[in-house]
Amino acid sequence: MNILYNDRTDLLYIRLDDKKQDIVNRRVSEDIVLDIGEDDRIIGIEILDASKHITLERLLPIKYEAPKMTV
Numbered sequence: 001m002n003i004l005y006n007d008r009t010d011l012l013y014i015r016l017d018d019k020k021q022d023i024v025n026r027r028v029s030e031d032i033v034l035d036i037g038e039d040d041r042i043i044g045i046e047i048l049d050a051s052k053h054i055t056l057e058r059l060l061p062i063k064y065e066a067p068k069m070t071v
Contacts, residue, residue, distance in 0.1 A: 005050065012050035017043045 002015040023035040023043055031053065035044035047053060 005056065010049050010051050012047040012054065012056075014045045014047075015043070016045070017041070 002013075002018070004013045004015070005011070006013075017037065019037075021037045021043070023037050026034045026036050028034055031048040033046040033048070034042050035046070037043035050056065
């Protein structure tokens with residue numbers, strides 16, 4: 001999982017799956033776009049105007065631990 005924030009565009013992107021695959025963008029609201037991958041799984045979440053929706057000071061920098069997936 002990767003979390004990226006662009007302060008110039010105020011865009012927050014959460015990538016849930018790093019596997020290379022074709023994706024389709026699906027806008028679910030004015031400020032939220034989902035990246036849908038294989039088997040209709042959510043691969044990424046894009047939040048436009050992120051500072052209006054999230055308290056970024058509490059989110060960034062983020063520290064997390066994700067278990068390594070074995071395939």
